Amino acid sequence: MDLSSFLTSVLTSFVIFVVLVLVFTWLSRRPGNAPVYYPNVLLRGLDPWEGRRRGTRSPVGWIQDAIAASEDDVIAAGGIDAAVYLVFLSSVLSILVYSGIVLLPVLLPVAGTDHGLEASIGIDSPNKSAQSSQDFSAMDRLTMGNVGEKSERLWAFLLSVYWVSFVTYFVLWKSYKHVSNLRATARSTPDVKPEEFAVLVRDVPKPSADETIKDSVDSYFRALHPSTYYRSLVVTDHTKADKIYQKIEGHKQKIARAEAVYANSKTESNPEGTKPTHKTGFLGIIGKKVDTIEYCSEQIKELLPKLEAEQKTTLRDKQQRSAIVFFNSRSAAASASQTLHAQVFDKWTVMEAPEPCQIIWPNLPRSIYERQIRQAVVYTIVFLVVFFYMIPITAISAVTTLENLRQKLPFLKVVVDQKIIKTILEAYLPQIALIVFLALLPTLLMFLSKAEGIPSQSHAVRAASGKYFYFIVFNVFLVYTLGQTLFKSLTTIINHPAEIVNMLGNSLPGAATFFLTFVALKFFVGYGLELSRLVPLIIFHLKRKYLCKTEDEVRAAWAPGDLGYNTRVPNDMLIVTLVLCYSVIAPLIIPFGVAYFALGWLIAKNQVLRVYVPNYESNGRMWPHMHTRVIVALLVYQITMFGYIPLKKFYYSPILLPLIAMTILFAYICHLRFYPAFAKTPLEVAQHELKETPNMEAIYTAYIPQCLKPDKLEDLDVFEDCQSHSTSRAPSI
Amino acid sequence: MDLSSFLTSVLTSFVIFVVLVLVFTWLSRRPGNAPVYYPNVLLRGLDPWEGRRRGTRSPVGWIQDAIAASEDDVIAAGGIDAAVYLVFLSSVLSILVYSGIVLLPVLLPVAGTDHGLEASIGIDSPNKSAQSSQDFSAMDRLTMGNVGEKSERLWAFLLSVYWVSFVTYFVLWKSYKHVSNLRATARSTPDVKPEEFAVLVRDVPKPSADETIKDSVDSYFRALHPSTYYRSLVVTDHTKADKIYQKIEGHKQKIARAEAVYANSKTESNPEGTKPTHKTGFLGIIGKKVDTIEYCSEQIKELLPKLEAEQKTTLRDKQQRSAIVFFNSRSAAASASQTLHAQVFDKWTVMEAPEPCQIIWPNLPRSIYERQIRQAVVYTIVFLVVFFYMIPITAISAVTTLENLRQKLPFLKVVVDQKIIKTILEAYLPQIALIVFLALLPTLLMFLSKAEGIPSQSHAVRAASGKYFYFIVFNVFLVYTLGQTLFKSLTTIINHPAEIVNMLGNSLPGAATFFLTFVALKFFVGYGLELSRLVPLIIFHLKRKYLCKTEDEVRAAWAPGDLGYNTRVPNDMLIVTLVLCYSVIAPLIIPFGVAYFALGWLIAKNQVLRVYVPNYESNGRMWPHMHTRVIVALLVYQITMFGYIPLKKFYYSPILLPLIAMTILFAYICHLRFYPAFAKTPLEVAQHELKETPNMEAIYTAYIPQCLKPDKLEDLDVFEDCQSHSTSRAPSI
Known part of the structure; x- marks a missing residue:
């Protein structure tokens, strides 16, 4: 791609972005659109325009608002999870800014003043060397590809890898600490949260013939926690x-x-x-x-x-081998959830209870063996999807360079030059397949994650997000680069098989320009659409006009949903991986990365404050996943560089090996130091005083599924009696 | 090795064994030797001859006694650890017996009636084929080496691998269950054991200037466990x-x-x-x-x-950042030891307290980072020792076949034929080096394990045993086989490099005979020495006669020590690995393995009942290690077979792949199901009632190091005061 087409592409994206921002500014001022642009604010019972006059008047008011909002505001509006997502965006932003400050002024001149590209052409075909200089755009000149082989200048690139890595360690460490504190603060608030008093029990063993599961759970936990046990709620099969x-x-x-x-x-x-x-x-x-x-x-x-x-039948006869057990203090529940209960591990498994709203009921009674088997099956499927999806992607990557194909393999001209075939090939079939598959993928991955037997929504989101990350990095990043290379060099490989390593090396800087455009497109157009919410706006107005009759229906029409971490995070992670990997090879990508994450942070903050409403609160349990994946990206980057630098016939690249070891060590230390507080609740945190004496009745009721709730709360005892043998059925025996 | 020399070797070993057993029978009847042959019995205050008249009269009396003793007797005499060791021996025995029942009658005829060895020679040198039959001993005929290439008979060998594996799964599963119950029973006895009321706390954070470490430990644990906390004992640097x-x-x-x-x-x-x-x-x-x-x-x-x-200075000024915290009930301690306490993991690490007698005091205050670094360093050293020790071993393996060397490389004759050089080479130098190094190795490994920062003796023994296992399996098993092969085939390799794979395959059955002799030697001579206790006997009599003057000194002279699991278990594991690996290649090894473990079980039981006295009680925590290593041996076996069968040009060996997967799965399931109850104390078990109200004072005192114990127990409060600021030093501030 040459400079002009690159600029055209970036400029087009930018114009679209500006237009969308203007549209947003105009539309969001109209009170009728408030449910689309301020649903979160409305749901919290606030007036969207109160105290924000300035904001709605100036077109950059929303920017001022977003910047002015403190972390506490964000937590109030979107919970810890949203705050953690913003911390993630700002951390990546810091990494890129710190890297850019050093890399741009150092590497651009070093690369730009060398003549590696001309030299390499000069060697390949000496007679072309005179005219070759115009073959290379200014873009390519500024990449590492322009540095000559064995050049001393490569030291600058090698050491830059160290700089980027150290910056990453530093920022990640600080952020992990910050998020860890955020979580601790959130978990030690004096508010009563039902899930902090409960423990999820799975793998309840088969009770003896004359007792119900409820009886056995009660007697077991009463015996082991005589002073802290409150009561239990047995999971039932309430589908009917x-x-x-x-x-x-x-x-x-x-x-x-x-x-x-x-x-x-x-x-x-x-x-x-x-x-x-x-x-x-x-x-x-x-x-x-x-x-x-x-x-x-x-x-x-x-x-x-x-x-x-x-309801009665369900409670009595459809008890499942799982239960939620309540304790009368937070620390008792925290301690119980971490203590091994049974001698044999496949019985009485305990874990922290999820929030009532995010429990995936059908998964609770699955036995430990079923969970293991399901997990193995799901992982196998995901593995196959990740790896064999490269086949259509490679095909697409091939077709998009149809022109290349035509040049290299002239015998295809007959087919390709027929106009209809060409159009279809080039524009429709593969793209549609790709788009359909990509659109279905998050749903498929979410379905697979739930099929693993995970007990809570937030955990399933994390699992799906992880799968999507590996899919997207492998397929977009690796396969695209490889696909490009294989096609570009098809003829060369046929003639000189030994050239393949060189070709691979040369194609890395080439793909950089592609990814630069990709990042630009993604953030200008993607963020524009995200901010302007054109699609929800249209749907809302259509629904309100033609479908909604009642207030409830209108409310449902603008229900905003949550941030959708399962697709949002992996997409950001892809950009992190791309920008990190190319940060040294083509430093020009860094400003684009900075723009992506700066804009992303701004817009996400705006959306969190005004639009999205969280479905659940996991107190930042997403963070360790984000952290690990930034480290994975860093490792991919270091390994790429370790493999790429020797292609320049520069044999000091083993200097990067300690860096790879250091990254693994860093990940290990972070895991050791911070992770346990995310996986478990530390007693220190659970011990904090509560605002009021907890209403245990209310905590208990929060976990009763909607369809089983008796009409009046006084009937709760009947509910309790229904589940246990001793009172309701004992007389009949 | 031909049949006659093999028989000679085995017979010699057997004769030595019989002589040693007779010596034992004769010596053990003499009352003066009782402290050598019945120290355990004496220490328990029993009369060694009471009710055992029969036993001491007949030479097989000790065998009857050993067989008659129940598991409870063993536990009474040697604790759970000894009982678990016997379970390990009997499990391996069962595996080998079940395998032998099928493999011997099936594989011996199948191998014996084929003519693979003659055929292979026939191909190599057609003119020799007539006289070749006498080149092969009856021993070699009964190995898999005698089966022809591509023969259908190989199916029998292939399926035998399945049989052995299934038998192993079955026996291991049953044993794990049994040991798990043993441990649960031991941990739920109504006896008061100090370690069950205590928790070891490490990584205590630096206290503020005006409080001692003792104060901060007290206030922290009192706040988190208000109703169950009893008191704490801060670790001090009491070397002086x-x-x-x-x-x-x-x-x-x-x-x-x-x-x-x-x-x-x-x-x-x-x-x-x-x-x-x-x-x-x-x-x-x-x-x-x-x-x-x-x-x-x-x-x-x-x-x-x-x-x-x-003592005063130590208690007040030499407090270390570690403590033992006592709770007033077993379940409170069990629960506390499993609960995460601090938000940040490098502070307030809690774990189960080791027995007072086996604490390694200097390791307690090491910080989590120091432990990690030490572990990494130790592992690196062990890795180097394991891998580079192969150099001297290979040299030894070469020198033991000096005759071979002389034949193959005639130019060495000049040197080798000089008598003095030959004698030294053949008999002294390398063996002495080998023996010295091997004798020092357990001590070195024990030292390294303690240097890791492990808090208890039993844990260090397990760690050392693991290191020794990998050392011994790698060096004796792998390197010996390889060394043999490399030397045997030196000339062949030089002439026909492609032959190396075949050579390797052919040498596997050859090494079998060597290992057969090895096993026989090991058990006849080793067990004979073990049973007859000649060395301790001589030392005891010498000491008593010339050195000991007081009763205490005599007692010290016959102090029996414990079983020494750190060398005993890996040595047994080596035999397990050898016998399993050759069980199908040379099924004749099975009876030897059976004899080894049958005799081993008998003698170990005798020694546990009468001789050894345990230094500590880890309630069978050694078992998961033994289990894992039997599985490692099984994997080595399966992989060997997977690699060896194709050498016979028999291409169905991928049928073994599911078996390898199955073994890994089996290990994983066992780990999931049983391991947690070994790593932690289940509440179920800790909840059992105690015989008496625990004397907390006595529990506390048990942990005070001997040198810090005040003369009178009433002074305990002074001891307590010394450690904390608030009472003893506060007035002076």
Whole structure:
């Protein structure tokens, strides 16, 4: 890619970005759009424009707001997880800024004033050497590719790798410390959180014939924690009860909607209004026509006793071999969750309880062996997906350079020059396949992660994010570079097989320009769309106009969702990997990386403060994953450099080996020092005083699934009795 | 090695064994030898001959006794660790018996009736084929080496690998379960054991200026465990106090000895006796002559106040950043030892406390980073020792086949044929080096393991045993086989480099005979010496006659020591590895293995019941290590077979791959299922009722180092006060 086309591409992206920002500025000022641009603020019951007059007036007001907001504001709006995500973005930003400060002024002149590219062409084909200088764009001149073989200048590049690595260690260490404190602070707040009083118990052994699972859990934990045990909640298979419950809820919604429609229909001309009706058959198209309100009310009346009966059956007969056990203090629960209970490990496994809202109920009763097997199967599938997905990607990488292909293999001209075939080949088929597959991938990975038997939503998100990271780094980064190289050098390889190593080396700086454009495109267009929220805006307005009848429906139409860490984090990680890997080979990528993460931080902060609403709170458990993956990126970078520098016939690259060892050591020390406090709750933290005496009843109720909750809270004891043998069924024996 | 020399070797070993057993039978009946043959019994205060009349009369009485003793007897005499060691021996015995039952009747005929050896020679040199049959001994005929290439018979060998593996899984699983129960039973006995009420705390952070370490430990643990915390004991640097204490003890011993000598000197001719004297200078050779009793008493009088002063200083000013914290119940201690205490992992590390008798005090205050660094350094050293020790071993392996060398490289004849050089080369130099090095090795490995910073003796023994295992397997098993091959085939390799793979394959069955002799020698002679205890017997009698004057000194002369797991277990493991690896290649090794472990079990049981006295009790924590290493041996075996079978041009060996995967899976499942109960104390187990209310004072005192113990126990509070600022030093501030 030459300079002009590169500039065109970057400029186009930039123009799109500016337009989108302007659109955002204009649209976000209109009060009607508040639910799209300020849903988080609205949900917290605040006025989006209060105290923000300045912000809405100037087009850069949102920037000022975002910068002015403190970390506490962020935590208040989006929780610790969002704050940790911002710490991640700012950490990467610092790494790149510190690296750039040294690398740009040092490496650009060193590379730009050498003549390696001309020399290499000169050697390959001496007769071309005179005209060769114009073959290389200014871009390529500024890369390491322009440094001659065996040149002393390579020392500068070698030492730069050290600088970048040390900067990374320094920033990561500081950030880990910061996040660790954030987590500790969050976990020691005086607020009562149900999950801090509970422990999740899995692999409950089969009870003896005359007791229920509930009985055995109760007696076991009462014996082991006589003074701190409060009560237990056995997990039940409530799919059937839930189905009935959902039906009732559906009917309730229909009634609300019908009533709204009915009220609207009372116009002046028709003061009575028309009662809404619908057909009872398939999709409301066939079947008997009924009055919606009456019909639904009847249905609910019919279903309610059914639900009650099913609730009883579920609680009594559908107990699963898993339970949530409550303790009367935080430190008792923290200590219990970390203590081995049974002599044999496949019984009475205990772990920290997830938040009630993020429990994946069907996964709880899976036995330890089932979990292991599922994990092995899922990992195998993911491995296959990651590795064999390179086949279509390589094909795409080949087709995008169709012009190259045509040049190198002239016999293809007959096919390729036919216009229809060319168009289809070049533009449609593979891209569509790629886009469809890539769009489905996060869902697939999320599904696979849940299939592993993970008990909580946030854990599944972390697992899916990890899978996506390895997928994206392997496929985009490695395969693209390799694919490019293989095609570029197809003819060379055929003639001189020994040239392949050189070719690989030469293609690394070449791919740099591609990735530069990629980063630019990604952040200008991606962030523009993210900030302007055009798609949610359109959907919201369409829904509100044509579909929503009740207040609840409108609220559902603008429900903002959370940040979607499972795709967001791996995408950022890809950029980290790219920028780090090319930081020394083509230092020009650093400013782009800085722009990406600076803008990313700004926009993410804006979105966290105003738009997204977290689904769960994991108190920053995402951080160790982010940390590990930055280190993986650093390792990929160091290994790339270790392999690349010798291609310049510069034999000091083993100097990089201690650096690789150091990175592994750094990762190990961080893991040793900080990780346990993320995996477990330290007693120190759990010990902090509470604001009020915890209402244990409320903590317990928080974990009862919606469909099993009795109507009145006084009925809780009945609920309890239903689960255990001793009181409800003992007399019948 | 041909049949006759093999038989000679085995028979010689057997004769030595029989003689040693007869010697043992004769010597052990003499009451004067009781301290050598029944020290354990004596120490437990029992009469060695009581109820054992039968045993001492018949020469096989000890065998009957050993077989009749139940596991409970073993535990009573030698603790859980000894019982676990016997379980290990009997497990390996079962594995070999079950394997032998199938492998011997199947594989011996299959191998014996083929003609692979003749065929292979036939191919190499067709003119020799007629006379070749006598070149192969009956031994070699019964190995896999005698099966022809591509023969269908190889299926039998292939499937035998499966049989041996399944037998191993089965036996190991049952044994792990058994040992796990043994441990659980031992840990839930109603006896009060100090270590079950204590927790070892390391990495205590630097306290603030106005408090001692003791204060900070107290306040920290009191806050986190308000209802269960009892008190704490801060580790001090008591080397100086200990030196003074040892001096006093030395003087006391001298006095006792001098008094005994003095009493003995009062003969009829000299009713006054002569007071023993000694010189005060270097080694008692130079210096002033003094009356021993008077001098030592004076010394003690001088030292006692010094000791007291030093004790105070130690307790107050030499506190180290480590402590032992006591809880008032077993489950509280168990739970505390498993719970993460601090937000940052390099502070307040907690773990289960070791028994008081086996604490390695100097290692306790080492910080987590120091431990890590030490571990890394130690591992590097061990790695170097394991790998570069092969150089002398290969040399030895070469010299033992000096005759071979002389044949193959005729130019050496000039040197080798000189008688003196030959004798020295063949018999002395390398063997002596080997023996010296091998004898020093366990001590070196034990020293290295302690240098890692391990807090307890038993843990250090396990670590040393692991290192020795890898050393011995790598050096004896792998290097010997390779060394043999390399020398045998030196000329072939020079002429036909491609032959090397075949040579390696052919040498495997050849080495089998060597290892057969090795196993036989090891068990007949080794066990004979072990049983007859000739060396301790001689030392004891010599000491008693010429050195010991007091009762205490006699007692010290026969102090039996423990089983020495750090060398015993790896040596057994080497035999396991050898027998497993050759079980299919040369099935004749199985009966020898059976004999080794049957005799080993018998003799070890006898020694445990009558001789050895355990130094510590780790409740079978050695078992997971033994288990893992049997699995390592199984893996080495499977991989060897996977590599060896294709050498027979039999291409179904990938059928063994699932087996290797299965072994890894088996190891993983066992680890998952059983290991946690070995690494931690399950609450279930800690919860068991105690016989009596624990005397917390006594538990606390058990951990005070001998040299710091106050004379009277009532002074304990002074001891306590000395350590903490608040009471003893606060007024002075």
